[in-house]
Amino acid sequence: MRTTKDRIRHTLGFEIIGLIIFAPLASLVFGYDLQLMGVIAVVASIIATVWNFFYNLLFDHAMLRLRGDVRKTILIRVIHALLFEGGLLLLFMPMIAWYLGITLWEAFIMDIAMATFYVVYAFIYNWIYDKVYPIP
Template sequence: MRTTPDRIRHAISFEIIGLVIVTPLGASAFDTPLDVIGVVAIVSASIATAWNYLYNLLFDHAMLRLVGSLRKTIPIRVLHAVLFEGGLLIVLMPFIAWYLGVSWLDALLVDVSFAAFYLLYAFVFNWAYDVVFPLPPRNSESGPDDHGYGDRQSADRAGS
């Protein structure tokens, strides 16, 4: 499992590199000044980070209440991803439409474009990050299970 400093390095480098790439691409693709798209990108990244925290907290609580476990099957992972992106779309569209002074349809296009970029970027970034900063050897006694959650069932049974 990654250490807290490693997770912080990962999150900060993900956001900074992503903004450095997406801002000029967005400015070019939408024929919008770099500083304007930069504000949209920075605010969107900030909102996405906060939404990520809140959404995952709520989703985990809902899973514990409805399923009794935090183990995610593939269908649950698909639902998790779709609901996350749908919620983020709903949260970001009003800001994008207002700040850029565009229609809801244009805001949807910008929002979906940013989401598509970050989907591809996250795949490439995380792969590259794992190559540059490989995971430490797994400790069989306290390491995460195949899903990266640790032994949550044992923790749940122990009342943690």
Template sequence: MSMRSFPDRVRHALLFEAIGLALVIPGGAQLFGLPASHMGVVGVGSATVATLWNFVFNLGFDHAMHRLVGHTRKNLATRVLHVLLFEGGLLVLLLPPIAWYLGMSLWQTLLMDLAIVVFYVVYAFLFNLAYDRVFPIPAPERMAAA
């Protein structure tokens, strides 16, 4: 079975969140007219939840994919499905606490979050394509020899 190792999954999750935060905190503060400190709390809190979700979701997705199709190689259609399911789950996890923290209604928070989701859908798609190229899954024979 060709799957990513535990250290590779940790590297993936941490790189994804660090780069995402570096982009979304200043961009979100500017776009939504929020103090950078508020966007920072939302960003860091969201990144913490997202990091855990990223690890759990990707592990589950790969196991499901391996069980359903016998491998974990992701083509374009699979990557689109992957990112949409990931972001949908993350939205369900994050919307209530963000609305509470910012003192906004769920509807207002959803509208604000949709802009962030659009950013992260595009970012996740591009990040994962790049990650797969920079850190390819080792061939099964190389994994067995290691």
């Protein structure tokens, strides 16, 4: 298992590098100023971190109540990931629409693009992180 220090390094590295890559890329792709995309990226990072904590706590309690166990099968992991992203979408989409003055549909498309970026980024980041900092 990884140490607490290692987990903190992993999380901070993930968020900081993600922000450095995402904000300029989103600014280029969506045509908004870097400052606007930077604010959205930082707020998204905070919302995702807080949502992650509470969502996993609620999900584990639900699993304990329904199954008596918190171990996840492949199907439960897929459901867990989909519900996490769906909840994050519901939390974040109205904020994007309001902040940028766009429709909920436009915010939905932007949110899907952000989620796609972060899924790919998470895969690459975690793969490289495990190579640079192997599990002891």
